[in-house]
Amino acid sequence: MKKYFKLLLASVLLLCSGCHGKRTTSSFAMPASFDTSKNYEVTFWAKNDTNKNQTAVYQKAINDFEALYPNIKVNIRLYTDYGKIYNDVITNISTNTTPDVCITYPDHIATYLSGSDTVVPLDTLMDDEKYGLGGSDVKYDSIKKDEIIPEYLEECMLNGQYYALPFMRSSEVVYINADYVHQLGYEIPDVLTWDYIFEVSEAATKKNVDGTYALNGQNVMIPFIYKSTDNMMIQMLKQKGAGYADENGNIEIFNDDTKEILGEIAGHVETGAFSTFKISSYPANFLNAGQCVFAIDSTAGSTWMGTDAPLSDIAEENKVDFKTEVRIVPQYDVNDPKMISQGPSICVFNKDDPNQVVASWLFAQYLLSDDVQIGYSETEGYVPVTSKARNTESYQSYLSSEGKDHDEHYSVKIEATKLLLDNVAHTFTTPVFNGSASLRDAAGQMIEDVAKGIRRHKKVDDAFIEDEFEKVKSLYRLDSISKTTSVDTPLPMESKLLLGSLVFAWICIIVVIFLRKRNKREI
Amino acid sequence: MNKILSTVLSAAVIASMAGCSTPAASKTSSTGEGKTSVVAEDGTKSEGVMTYAEYVDAAVDSEVTVETYVQAKQGWWEDKGVGKATLYTQDQEGAYFLYDVEMSEEDYNKLTEGTKIKAVGYKSEWSSEVEITDATFEIEEGNYIAEPVDLTDMLANEDELIKHQNEKFSVKGLTVSASKDADGKDVAYLYNYDGSGTQGDDLYFNVDLDGNTYTFTVESYLCGKDTDVYKAVENLKVGDTIDCDGYLYWYNGVNPHITNITVK
Numbered sequence: 001m002k003k004y005f006k007l008l009l010a011s012v013l014l015l016c017s018g019c020h021g022k023r024t025t026s027s028f029a030m031p032a033s034f035d036t037s038k039n040y041e042v043t044f045w046a047k048n049d050t051n052k053n054q055t056a057v058y059q060k061a062i063n064d065f066e067a068l069y070p071n072i073k074v075n076i077r078l079y080t081d082y083g084k085i086y087n088d089v090i091t092n093i094s095t096n097t098t099p100d101v102c103i104t105y106p107d108h109i110a111t112y113l114s115g116s117d118t119v120v121p122l123d124t125l126m127d128d129e130k131y132g133l134g135g136s137d138v139k140y141d142s143i144k145k146d147e148i149i150p151e152y153l154e155e156c157m158l159n160g161q162y163y164a165l166p167f168m169r170s171s172e173v174v175y176i177n178a179d180y181v182h183q184l185g186y187e188i189p190d191v192l193t194w195d196y197i198f199e200v201s202e203a204a205t206k207k208n209v210d211g212t213y214a215l216n217g218q219n220v221m222i223p224f225i226y227k228s229t230d231n232m233m234i235q236m237l238k239q240k241g242a243g244y245a246d247e248n249g250n251i252e253i254f255n256d257d258t259k260e261i262l263g264e265i266a267g268h269v270e271t272g273a274f275s276t277f278k279i280s281s282y283p284a285n286f287l288n289a290g291q292c293v294f295a296i297d298s299t300a301g302s303t304w305m306g307t308d309a310p311l312s313d314i315a316e317e318n319k320v321d322f323k324t325e326v327r328i329v330p331q332y333d334v335n336d337p338k339m340i341s342q343g344p345s346i347c348v349f350n351k352d353d354p355n356q357v358v359a360s361w362l363f364a365q366y367l368l369s370d371d372v373q374i375g376y377s378e379t380e381g382y383v384p385v386t387s388k389a390r391n392t393e394s395y396q397s398y399l400s401s402e403g404k405d406h407d408e409h410y411s412v413k414i415e416a417t418k419l420l421l422d423n424v425a426h427t428f429t430t431p432v433f434n435g436s437a438s439l440r441d442a443a444g445q446m447i448e449d450v451a452k453g454i455r456r457h458k459k460v461d462d463a464f465i466e467d468e469f470e471k472v473k474s475l476y477r478l479d480s481i482s483k484t485t486s487v488d489t490p491l492p493m494e495s496k497l498l499l500g501s502l503v504f505a506w507i508c509i510i511v512v513i514f515l516r517k518r519n520k521r522e523i
Numbered sequence: 524m525n526k527i528l529s530t531v532l533s534a535a536v537i538a539s540m541a542g543c544s545t546p547a548a549s550k551t552s553s554t555g556e557g558k559t560s561v562v563a564e565d566g567t568k569s570e571g572v573m574t575y576a577e578y579v580d581a582a583v584d585s586e587v588t589v590e591t592y593v594q595a596k597q598g599w600w601e602d603k604g605v606g607k608a609t610l611y612t613q614d615q616e617g618a619y620f621l622y623d624v625e626m627s628e629e630d631y632n633k634l635t636e637g638t639k640i641k642a643v644g645y646k647s648e649w650s651s652e653v654e655i656t657d658a659t660f661e662i663e664e665g666n667y668i669a670e671p672v673d674l675t676d677m678l679a680n681e682d683e684l685i686k687h688q689n690e691k692f693s694v695k696g697l698t699v700s701a702s703k704d705a706d707g708k709d710v711a712y713l714y715n716y717d718g719s720g721t722q723g724d725d726l727y728f729n730v731d732l733d734g735n736t737y738t739f740t741v742e743s744y745l746c747g748k749d750t751d752v753y754k755a756v757e758n759l760k761v762g763d764t765i766d767c768d769g770y771l772y773w774y775n776g777v778n779p780h781i782t783n784i785t786v787k
Contacts, residue, residue: 456645
């Protein structure tokens with residue numbers, strides 16, 4: 001009888017281990033070996049910055065990979081917007097038609113995980129001796145786990161499991177028209193403060209009698225323009241040590257520091273010192289036309305910034321000559337700088353055939369090989385995510401050729417890249433949970449709404465900001481965000497059926513034992 | 524019979540709203556200077572509604588109320604649970620570009636070419652494109668389909684051209700000139716401005732007229748890859764002579780959104 005109780009106890013423990021709802025690797029089982037006799041088609045949804053050099057890197061990577069694995073065909077679908085990829089993945093989860101490999105953000109993965117067995121946890125794949133990172137049977141020089149920059153790999157961990165590999169990393173920097181700053185009588189410090197950038201921007205709003213701006217003699221001048229107001233709010237809060245959200249998904253953004261930040265921004269919108277991309281346009285367009293002093297944008301937008309930028313959306317005749325300086329984003333405390341880490345990661349979607357997942361994984365992993373890492377990072381102000389690629393002679397030579405030309409070695413791009421490489425220790429990411437993508441949107445929305453409010457002559461006071469808090473809470477459903485990460489979602493139906501059948505089997509066993517005992521006594 | 528009739532009517536409605544083929548015949552007549560008059564609508568505005576001239580004079584960021592007529596629409600989409608659509612609209616005096624108007628999918632489907640609407644929003648300017656943002660709208664009784672204004676003689680004169688911003692227009696006798704693709708080869712069109720895209724993305728192509736080169740766009744949200752104009756551009760050859768219809772969109776300068784092409 002004791003034996004039965006031990007078995008029962010073991011089963012109960014087994015049941016309990018599944019009861020907290022975690023979907024671990026049970027849905028994907030690593031096959032003993034990769035079946036190379038079969039052909040596979042891997043669908044890869046990739047993002048590029050409307051940059052033909054990036055699409056060329058993707059295509060070369062696919063060609064090289066297919067040459068190594070003739071049984072794996074990679075079909076790429078290109079996007080120019082992370083949000084569109086996110087929306088399409090969400091749509092395709094419901095129809096079970098997700099891609100195999102996808103460029104994405106951890107915030108987005110947290111939402112994908114609310115589907116059933118959607119994204120493959122990569123731990124088992126990464127550690128596999130044959131096909132894992134540095135695996136013996138991988139047909140290329142596979143990157144080893146400890147060759148991935150630890151901070152970046154850590155960003156891909158959700159609830160103790162890796163759900164992505166980092167692909168590229170970037171951050172934001174300030175692109176400065178140094179000539180204008182000097183004309184206004186200021187020097188450019190190594191690290192800008194928020195007070196400094198707003199003070200200089202205010203000085204740049206001075207007008208001539210005829211209504212043109214004193215600084216540029218033009219009718220247009222937006223001294224300070226920010227591309228991503230999501231990042232602006234997030235970084236300002238982080239630097240202040242103020243609340244945003246915790247690891248468990250508790251929303252903390254609706255606080256006095258946020259009110260103070262919004263109030264300060266409102267003041268500078270009112271004077272015309274500050275605007276945003278959503279309200280005005282791309283910062284690069286104003287910077288290059290001599291209509292802006294400080295443009296904050298991604299390092300991955302550096303090829304658009306400055307007089308000699310290789311990419312431009314404005315006519316040559318509208319460009320002005322100026323010296324471009326690059327700095328990390330403004331700080332509240334210059335001795336403890338904090339800047340956001342951003343950039344795409346790679347996730348692998350689960351499929352019925354585990355060999356299909358391995359084929360996808362082999363391609364995902366290939367995107368971390370030196371050629372792809374160096375090739376893609378050099379297209380913009382990205383940095384490779386592996387120390388191996390960073391330490392190659394080729395990459396070091398690229399960095400040391402800053403300013404050699406206005407194309408591959410464009411000085412502003414390489415300067416932005418170096419700033420990022422020098423400041424990895426000062427980068428941070430925000431907590432990832434199901435709904436964190438919405439919170440990020442809400443953070444930026446509040447700045448946009450305050451700026452619009454001022455421009456539209458509304459009274460932006462405490463009451464306005466309180467209303468704004470309520471508005472974004474409702475719009476982004478921040479009140480209903482799960483307080484736990486998405487991997488704690490309800491069990492899938494198959495698991496429920498399995499558990500139910502186990503319980504039923506044990507009830508039958510107990511009944512049989514009971515009946516047999518009773519029969520024995522009766523005999 | 525009813526089935527056939529409804530199918531034909533549905534097809535007609537869909538074709539007219541695609542905005543990407545030859546514009547449907549309308550009850551309009553030219554009044555010189557490229558402006559058009561309409562038989563069905565006299566252009567009188569309701570109380571509290573701006574005239575086009577008042578709209579032009581209104582300051583950027585001020586609230587505006589306009590009555591206008593849908594000429595074409597970009598696809599409906601949902602942003603954080605809120606339905607939105609972008610509309611190319613025009614009255615008898617000029618055009619109003621309505622960006623990301625809040626609307627349900629049901630309302631979006633009610634909008635057909637010529638539908639009269641009243642919109643309340645804010646006059647905004649984004650990269651020189653004047654538009655109405657954060658707008659709400661209601662459908663009103665009335666219908667007007669603008670005839671394209673011929674801008675062939677004005678194409679090189681941006682100061683004059685901008686007065687027709689967002690209007691339905693036509694240009695004639697253009698010669699397709701080469702663009703450089705991602706590999707540096709001469710091609711008649713590009714997916715994305717630099718050739719970095721694939722089928723389904725915006726199409727860009729260059730045209731020459733009187734020694735000047737202009738870049739035209741087939742905006743994929745307005746005219747997707749299955750539309751006649753998208754396919755027509757994919758079949759263009761350098762040296763082709765074409766006539767184009769479209770909307771005079773602006774992005775740091777004139778950036779026409781083409782909806783119809785006739786190869787000569």
